[in-house]
Amino acid sequence: MKKTTNINNCPICNSTLINRVIIAYDKTMRSLSSLYPSNLFFKDYKKISLQIYQCQRCSFAFLNPRLSREGLNQLYGNLYKTVYYDDKRRHKEFQYQDYFKKLKHLKKDGPGKLLDFGCNTGVFLKIAQDNCWDVMGIELSYQASQIAKKRLGNDRIITGAIDELKNLDIQFDIISFLNVLEHLPDPNLYIKIASRKLSPGGLLFIVVPNYDSIRRILIGENWSLILLEHINYFTRDSVAYLASNNGLILKQGGPIDYEIFNRGFFEKIKKMFRKNEGSSYSFSYGRDALIKLAFLALITDFAGLAINRGDFIYYVMAKKSL
Ligand SMILES: [Zn+2]
Numbered sequence: 001m002k003k004t005t006n007i008n009n010c011p012i013c014n015s016t017l018i019n020r021v022i023i024a025y026d027k028t029m030r031s032l033s034s035l036y037p038s039n040l041f042f043k044d045y046k047k048i049s050l051q052i053y054q055c056q057r058c059s060f061a062f063l064n065p066r067l068s069r070e071g072l073n074q075l076y077g078n079l080y081k082t083v084y085y086d087d088k089r090r091h092k093e094f095q096y097q098d099y100f101k102k103l104k105h106l107k108k109d110g111p112g113k114l115l116d117f118g119c120n121t122g123v124f125l126k127i128a129q130d131n132c133w134d135v136m137g138i139e140l141s142y143q144a145s146q147i148a149k150k151r152l153g154n155d156r157i158i159t160g161a162i163d164e165l166k167n168l169d170i171q172f173d174i175i176s177f178l179n180v181l182e183h184l185p186d187p188n189l190y191i192k193i194a195s196r197k198l199s200p201g202g203l204l205f206i207v208v209p210n211y212d213s214i215r216r217i218l219i220g221e222n223w224s225l226i227l228l229e230h231i232n233y234f235t236r237d238s239v240a241y242l243a244s245n246n247g248l249i250l251k252q253g254g255p256i257d258y259e260i261f262n263r264g265f266f267e268k269i270k271k272m273f274r275k276n277e278g279s280s281y282s283f284s285y286g287r288d289a290l291i292k293l294a295f296l297a298l299i300t301d302f303a304g305l306a307i308n309r310g311d312f313i314y315y316v317m318a319k320k321s322l
Contacts, residue, residue, distance in 0.1 A: 003071030122148030
């Protein structure tokens with residue numbers, strides 16, 4: 001394995017009581033290496049096994065070993081060259097409309113100051129800006145941040161990482177991390193710095209993969225969210241730890257509605273019906289199998305949403321008042 005690091009302590013609570021719970025393969029790397037055969041990074045990682053460890057103390061789950069910072073930078077460099085910042089593929093507007101609806105309910109007295117950390121191309125911030133929020137975004141990817149600047153105005157977007165947040169002399173009513181914390185090597189550090197930038201009564205709004213998802217429990221290593229770039233998988237207990245470590249109170253959490261009929265689930269289940277194992281693109285099923293799959297996907301979607309066991313979950317943390 002290349003450019004990886006091993007973890008001996010839980011990244012959230014620092015416990016050494018960690019156990020391996022899943023061994024999987026990254027299907028995205030396989031697909032990308034066949035779509036972009038000349039890309040050496042995808043080729044190198046297409047057969048890598050992804051091992052998930054879980055902390056016995058706080059139940060946080062994480063890839064171990066995982067890409068080092070250098071490895072992660074290379075991964076994102078390669079992903080951004082291909083599909084990653086393409087709005088149509090990754091950043092569906094209805095998903096962000098759903099996030100915004102939740103965020104709006106958090107601040108009953110009207111629009112406020114919002115910072116979106118890892119704002120990508122600014123689709124979410126644009127929705128907030130159109131609803132009179134005073135918005136700002138930080139984005140590491142140069143390409144994505146340039147698109148965001150065009151969308152929102154140059155002065156609204158900072159290209160950079162955690163140091164940019166550290167150096168900002170502004171306080172925000174809400175700071176959001178939407179599908180971002182699962183990519184960051186040290187979620188504690190990010191939450192710590194963000195919590196210092198909240199105004200009194202300010203809130204953190206995060207959306208993260210839910211390790212207790214009903215699909216993860218049902219299909220295990222075939223869960224669509226097990227990816228080389230997803231180094232963290234959260235549970236309610238581990239989010240509560242993350243909050244209390246950093247002087248925050250976990251206020252609420254809940255399902256993300258846009259998940260209904262999640263495409264990723266289909267892809268993973270399809271594998272079970274695959275006739276030709278040799279090629280990742282030769283699927284073949286009968287009509288009956290498709291109907292069964294659709295039914296299963298729908299059941300797990302609704303069941304997941306009903307009991308907070310969807311693939312993604314949102315949490316709100318509040319700054320303790322002094
Ligand atoms: Zn832990």
